Amino acid sequence: MRRFLPIAVAIICGLWVLADFFVSHPLIDSVGAKLLEGVMILAAFALFAGILNLLGFHARRISKDQKDWGYRLVLMVALGGTLIAGIVLPGSGALSWIFGYMYYPLQSTMAALLAFFVVSAAYRAFRLRNGEALIMLITSLVVLLAQLPFSNRISPYLPLLRKWILDVPVTAGTRGIILGTALGTITTSLRILLAVDHPYAQD
Amino acid sequence: MIVCPACSHRNPEGAKLCEACGRSLANFVYRVCPSCGALNSAQHVFCHRCFAELALAEGEEPIPESTFVRPYTPPIVTLEEEVTTQAVHREAKAQASETGARPTSEALPGQTPSEAELGPRAAAPISEEQAVAPSMEGEMGEMPASTEEALSPLEAAESPEVLGGGPVGAAGVETPAVQVAPPDETQALTPEAAANPLEGLDDLLPFEPAVTLPHRPSQHVSAAPSTTEDYEAELFQQVAVERAPLQEGAQVVLPRTAQGLPQIGRTILYILVLLAGVLPLFTWGQMSSFVQPRESVLALVRTIEELPSGAEVLLSFDYSPTYAGELDPLALAVVRHLARRSVRMVVMSTKPEGIGLAEAIYRTITEESPDYRYGEHYVLLGYLPGQEAGLRSLNTALGDAFKIDYLQKRPLGELSATSGLATLKDFDQIIVLSDDSLTVQRWVEQVQAQSDIPFHALVTSAVEPLLVPYQRSGQLLSLIPAASGAVEYELAGSVKPSALFRSDAYAAFFVLLLVVALVTNALYARRGKRGS
């Protein structure tokens, strides 16, 4: 039963939404829209399950090995504080203060660290182990050079070359990837819809 | 190897006394079968289990059977020590005192005090039958199972499985009869089990028990495990019995080839990147005189220059704070330009955080030019949820998607900038600032394809390559990567420069990447040469 019911629900909900994709009918549409809203609600609940897991994970680690308890405490306090600011005091401006002066700088600077990581990844990726790496190295350097705001000065053909690279080989490459991914997505979804796979049914 | 029958300690070959408990080992020599690993009495020539010939250590002679003495009830003691609690001991003592028997421990040289204590119970002769298995008594209550399974002496003698089950007659010469105690099955197996390095692992290792294996001749013949082997077996047992090896604090030995860049090199690289980033703060835009705007930027600048005063432009700030660093400067430049041309701007976002970022940009604008006012010249509509469906709703009626504005919460009709707007078709231009290709695709498919309004996309450099096809097909009038676009736009639109001086940093970054490519390949080539 604990396997049968979830599988049945998955198939019924899935086929209903799929029908909604292809057929326009008031009943199918309205139930389909409700199902999609339900997914949104479930995702919100899942987020709270995730937050509980995050708290539990760090509480457990604190009690288990006491290592890094300070950091973990900071995490838990920040989480709790933001939640309280957002849920208990929604109109107080506390959340926007936290967003503006803590969350935004942290997030944008974490994103800025990508610059370091891209360079250290380039250190590995630019190594000419084989022909593939050579092609990648040349393409990325050319595209990067042509991206500079004064690339026109270096050579008027450089932006044209970049445009051609992006227009033809890169478009072909991304299109091929998208097509392949679509094929994979379709068969994987069919596996779930036809219950060949049911990773959600835990024993 | 000699297994002490009392405490199961495994002593090295040739030991006379047990290392652990000090008891004499003279009469207890066990031999490991080279073929099946079973433990045999020293007098055995053939293995009791698989009948392989038991080889002797060099210089060793088979011990004549006559010299053999049956072991002194060893397993009982072992079991007692291991299993029974203090209560049993107390009970045993009480029993001993009841029977009034004297300890006979004097007859047993090498006994430990604890054994002596237990002695009386073992030695209490009550009847013939009891004399056969006297030691059982004290345990009756505790271990009924083992008593039930106890073998009679005769069975014990006959059974090859029972260690020390030699002929009964050979036993009573030097030791008292009471010691000819028939060990029960568990006890009999104890020494072997103790010597078995795999003891306790039955449930971990799903091998069939060795007993069921047919005889397999072995190449490796040795009389008994050496001390080293013994030590290794012990170590193995230790390791294997642990719940899971290396559970805590296991250190990963990193494969050297996998990394390539040690921490110090990493740090140097990062500092160089940082230096490239702060460079324009010192050079202050030396390279900006070389900047030459490209066609896409010029197209947008021309479009905006040609807009009549009072034209309506829709701007959608579809980016998250993560990419605000790249898109903000371009957004600022474009909005400055539009404000200078006194174009009316209607601002929305399809990402929840986007409208807040837009608000910050417009705050800067109103600080710079105070006569550019909210409601009159620009309006923030707010966040539009629903992705595709949300964008589709814009096509039909703007008022359906946004009933009130974001800042003043007033109906759109009350604000002069939005009062004349019914649908998307009333806009002259649409400018989308986005950090992901999917959003731009949605705009193109749901809005541009339906309404044919001139459409511009200002995106991060990361997603620009993916959107080039839309520019080629003419659906995007201009597609501008924001990082270099901001620099070029400030020059082309001659708006107040704030990102122009960053061109130095971009040049430095490119040079850095070039150097990285050279260095990594130089090192790689050198290592390759050394390797070959």
Added chain:
Amino acid sequence: MDAVLQLLVKLVPNSVDLAALGMLVLFLPLFIFFTMQAKSGKRFALREIPAFTRIRRLVSQSVESGQPIHVGLGSGRLGSESTAEAAMSLTVFDYVARHVAACDQDILGTTAEPTILASAQGILCTARKKAGFPESYAPTDLAFYGPEALAYAAGAAGALHGRPHLANILVGRFGSEGLWLAEATSNRVGAQVGGTSAAEGAALLWASMDEAIVGEEVYAAGAYLHRPSHLGSLATQDIMRIVAILAILVGIAMTSLGYW
């Protein structure tokens, strides 16, 4: 012929996307046929994908040495369009979890998406139970960080910093946070294997991984690791790939000759 077509067009309401429906009708029988074949034990040879070989080796190594593996499950949301990719990340996690659970070893799974968290917990619980160590299951063997992508990368990097791991396996939906995570932990982790299907993320993971899985290969994880029934899907994909290629070729010919 035209009359038949016109009749068909009339019969089917306008709202139905005929091309899509046609494709689905083409897919279904192929999929069912090949999946039945695969389930009944029919096999065919697959081209080698080094990343999957590497994953198998790493899992064996982890089981033998007791060094845990970190599986990053990405940010594909179940119930959205990225469900298929999320399902593949769960398949890889299932493979690692089963092998690791058989020897009662540790594993660390992290995800940026709470819906994945719940299903991964179910998978780990099942694996531990099947291996005979139900008491070893802890819901906190899986960690949720996020849902912001960079918060995920930062959190997972923090978790990996506490204890070195044998490998970082990142399969699922990853954007730039995949590169962030891989590079930030590169000196705490023995090997990095992974990939994602979208082009932007795939390029970054290709640059930062020891062995990369690219695009459609993500969806082959089950067939290459431990689910022979997925071979049916691969066969379907191969056939449909050829159909798509033929469609493109025929379309180009028709367009160029002026029929369309």
Added chain:
Amino acid sequence: MSEVLSGLFGQLSTGTAEVIGPWVAALLTLAVLSYVFGFNPVFRLAEYLFVGLAAGYAGALAWNQVISPRLQLLLTDPSTYWYYGLFFFLGLLLLARAFRPLSTLANLPLGMLFGIGAALALGGALTGSLIPQVRAAVVSVVPEDYGPGLVGWAYALDAVLLSLGTIAVLSAFHFATQGRGFVSALWHGLIRALGRAGRVLLMITFGALFAGVAFTSFALLSSRLVYLAEHWFKLLNRLGL
């Protein structure tokens, strides 16, 4: 309770909060940038803080935008919005996953998520990727369609390369290897050759995309550094330097 708290915060935020805000922001920016010197305590503090804030912020958003409004609707008009009750119940079942004895209860909502998600993915891949992309790859290769003379030829060549390139990349993902027989050998040989060309195109794509990300990420770093410089500059200005 909440009024008292918000009142306190309101008093605080009028003055001090706006003063210390920029300082907090600047210091947190510096803390994250200290990663340059490896995983250090300051960075780790910022890291854990960020993780906590992100989860808390998302939780607050989910509560305020998804759960709370629907809960109010459900409580005010249960007969119309009864299905919200159903979804809330399923959502609570999802929370059961964290507790071992009840964890199988979460199968039900997960089944729903998987089913709907698979349908969305299937429909999206068919109508959003497969068919439009195949259509986009179908282009004329006749030079006259693009323009007169050399320009037309150049565009036609591009079109050929684009279509062939798409096919090549697609065949690079072909999974089956050679079976038995001559036809199979020929066929797989063709696919393999195309696939090799496809790998080259993939590498070009990756190179271009990598360059784009590199530029973006450096622009982000540059922005943060400029922000920091401006912060200290403003401060120095205020001090009259």
